Amino acid sequence: MKVAILMSVLFIAVLGSAVAVVYSKHESRKLFVQLQGLEREKDRMDIEWGRMQLEQSTWATHAKIEKIASTRLEMQIPGADSVVIIRP
């Protein structure tokens, strides 16, 4: 009698663990797919970030800024006469 109880408990336990294995394997596959997706996204973002860095540095070329400042915005370094030093 006792043996029968023990056996059935063990049987249920084995069944349970089998289901758990299946479940965790499934879960790990799902996570792996997710991980791959995220890695792809990271790659994409890395690439975009690099491109934006390059774009920014192209726009921020000093020669370019200088030209725009002096021609389009008509900016200039204040002349000697228009500088006043104020000391508190």
Place this chain on the structure above:
Amino acid sequence: MKKEQTIPVYNQRRLFLLLLFVVAIALLMWRALDLQVINRDFLKNQGEARYLRVVKIPAHRGMIMDRHGDALAISTPVESVWVNPVDLVGQPDVLPRLAKILNIKLDQLKQVLASRMNKEFVYLKRRVNPDIAKKVLDLQAEGVFTQREFRRYYPAGEVAAHVIGFTNIDDKGQEGVELAYNDWLRGSSGKKRVIKDRLGRIVGDVENIKASRSGRDLYLSIDRRIQYLAYRELKKAVKYHRARSGSAVLLDVNTGEILAVVNQPSYNPNNRRGLSSSRYRNRAVTDVFEPGSTMKPFTIATALESKKYTPSTIINTAPGRMKVGRNTIHDHSNYGKIDVTHVITKSSNVGASKISLSLDAEKIWGLFTRVGFGTATASGFPGESSGLLSHYSRWHDIERATLSYGYGLSVTPLQLAHAYSVIAANGISRPVSFIRQDSPVKGERAISAKVTRQLRKMMKTVVSAEGTGLKASVHGYQVAGKTGTIHKSTSGGYADDRYIAVFAGMAPASNPRLVLVVMINEPRGDDYYGGLVAAPVFSKVMSGALRLMDVPPDNLPVIQTKLNGRGGRS
């Protein structure tokens, strides 16, 4: 029904069959044992070898930035396309499309594949843009793969090329800061074990063997804006004077940081094809020249420290030349009796020689050494030259005289800038650095503070109507400096028609913040004097740098105002 029917007994057959079964079972068991126990490891390995692969996780190399965090070197991800020739040749329809996407000639592609048939890994094209790599993968061709790599890109281009240097195709530093700080910048690539399918696609991660570590970012002391300004002005001057080369170094006096180092000729680090390595040299650090008259302040410093001289001690330089042994030292013209200050103002070789000959050689050598001549600076830059300063025990009178006005020793522009920064920093010598310093930098005393103040006052007279370096003046600031026009030494003496024009100086002279050395090698135009060739560059770069560094002017009329401190808006 016949009850008695004789059932034949085939005992022999039965036994035979049974035996056969037993043997079969024994064989099966033996085979099972053989596979599962005896050859288990071998078979397992063989199995895994067919689907498990160790792949590299590439690591990102650290960025190089200027002192404000503007990028000077960036690694961007790119893909390298590689193929397995054996797999690829079986798909003749793929080749033309592949060649077109990668912009390779079809014949060439076929030839490459044919010649590498015995290999399993052949790069078709390294470092292509990610979108091109995607097109390649979209072909769904068998035996075509991409591999992630990083390409180094230098947004500042030729402006900062010499400082930063470059990396080779395997992302290893080859020159400049990229080489000097390779270990810091370099990431270490990781490894992981994955499961791949027949087409080489990764279908499962098994384990991480080693995590990849990205390289660390590096903040240089360079200021990109000033660097650009210096580069532009130097390039303009070198071109205008048709000079062979040129260098400029700008130092922050308070920290010894190098704010800008520029050289001509330069190169574009993003496209180095067909360039000779002489262009890669950071001349300001690796090339030496005789400093000429820019050495005089250090001779005078020794004189003032000896207490034998004051700035107003009179020296007779008439008749503008002087014989030392078998050699004659010339001045530009006969200055007659002048005081020590005017030896600097007028740049009198005779005056400097006379002073030097009256001093202790050991003292002169000691001061020169303390300000850093003859030893490499602490910059740690690859290929840095230490210059040359012979020991005083080997000096004869003629050496002592010529050294006083900067012949017979050689220095790099960086060394000269460092030596001038000692005068600027009230006699404190701080190590120069290409790396941004975030905490105060300790230094050692090399010259007494009083002497450096006197020197700066003398050097201010150089940048005046009376002196040789008026063109170095900066509006709104007092400038102290010294010109130098050096006859280039050639084999068999000094050339009459080949010069080096130098200006070394600091501003604002009342409390120096920046030191700048401009050196232009072999100007071939009409002008060759340091005061005419190098000083204008100094003026332009210094005025821009002072503005960019927010250094308050010390030579403008000041309006005294009382600001209301209690929330009053001005």
